[in-house]
Amino acid sequence: MSDVLWFNGRFTTTDERVLGVEDRGFQFGDAVYEVFKFLRKRPIFLLEHFRRLQQGLQKIEIPVPWDESSFQETIRELLDRTSFADGIVYIQVSRGEAQRAHFWPDDMTPTAIAYSRAFKFPDAAKKERGIRVITTPDHRWHYCSVKSNNLLANALAKKQAQRATADEAIVLSDDGFVREGASSSFFAVKNGRLVTYPLQDCILPGVVRDRVLDLALSARIPVDERPLREAELFDLDEAFITSTTQGVMPISEIDGRIIGNSRRGEVTTRVQELFDELEREAASS
Numbered sequence: 001m002s003d004v005l006w007f008n009g010r011f012t013t014t015d016e017r018v019l020g021v022e023d024r025g026f027q028f029g030d031a032v033y034e035v036f037k038f039l040r041k042r043p044i045f046l047l048e049h050f051r052r053l054q055q056g057l058q059k060i061e062i063p064v065p066w067d068e069s070s071f072q073e074t075i076r077e078l079l080d081r082t083s084f085a086d087g088i089v090y091i092q093v094s095r096g097e098a099q100r101a102h103f104w105p106d107d108m109t110p111t112a113i114a115y116s117r118a119f120k121f122p123d124a125a126k127k128e129r130g131i132r133v134i135t136t137p138d139h140r141w142h143y144c145s146v147k148s149n150n151l152l153a154n155a156l157a158k159k160q161a162q163r164a165t166a167d168e169a170i171v172l173s174d175d176g177f178v179r180e181g182a183s184s185s186f187f188a189v190k191n192g193r194l195v196t197y198p199l200q201d202c203i204l205p206g207v208v209r210d211r212v213l214d215l216a217l218s219a220r221i222p223v224d225e226r227p228l229r230e231a232e233l234f235d236l237d238e239a240f241i242t243s244t245t246q247g248v249m250p251i252s253e254i255d256g257r258i259i260g261n262s263r264r265g266e267v268t269t270r271v272q273e274l275f276d277e278l279e280r281e282a283a284s285s
């Protein structure tokens with residue numbers, strides 16, 4: 001099925017083959033992407049996603065093709081043209097198209113795309129049941145704070161998880177610390193406290209992670225932003241991942257070992273409720 005596509009300032013559909021073979025996003029993974037969710041055609045946490053995109057592009061020296069208001073306007077029109085109410089929007093900005101060479105010309109025009117896509121968000125049963133995860137070494141590059149579309153290491157880790165009948169791979173640093181999921185942020189719960197990796201270049205600053213930290217603060221759930229040791233993983237009360245598409249998702253097993261009593265824990269349930277409520281508010285504001 002074709003989806004509505006915005007490509008460098010005009011609307012078309014994903015049926016049109018818009019990208020050139022020498023686009024640097026295709027040739028070098030020289031691009032930054034974003035994914036946000038919309039409910040009842042309302043974008044959720046749009047500006048947070050835009051700011052992360054902006055920061056990522058600035059970090060790798062790609063000009064940002066929108067300012068805040070032209071971005072909002074593009075997305076408003078994209079969602080107006082979309083035929084379904086709930087889904088995700090995928091955005092990618094590459095350095096642009098040029099004859100293939102590692103050095104890029106100084107005057108490049110970025111290639112920017114945005115398209116909407118229907119998405120099956122987790123239902124109540126899945127949100128209660130949670131997911132199984134595996135751990136695996138982190139083979140990604142040093143700037144995971146940039147949402148680069150160089151996702152090979154993430155994709156290999158996810159495939160490894162799938163082959164082990166798990167849903168997510170949690171990546172570990174060489175010195176044995178728990179960083180994040182291949183496509184999610186990771187939270188542990190121990191003695192009523194949340195533990196999550198501090199914001200550093202080796203993790204993505206998750207939009208949901210950030211919201212969850214704010215919610216925890218207002219709900220007086222203590223948070224430790226510190227690297228968790230791999231050994232601590234097997235002595236946790238609860239664990240969950242967060243992401244735009246999964247929201248707050250409990251973890252029932254890590255590497256085949258049951259976490260807590262295998263059911264969604266109290267703290268995870270509370271954080272999930274608070275986050276779902278916040279999302280509902282965002283969709284009705």
Ligand SMILES: Cc1ncc(COP(=O)(O)O)c(C=O)c1O
Binds near residue numbers: 209
């Ligand atoms: C590596 C990684 N970490 C964390 C996240 C969660 O980020 P967000 O909450 O902004 O969806 C993602 C989402 O794609 C991701 O790819």
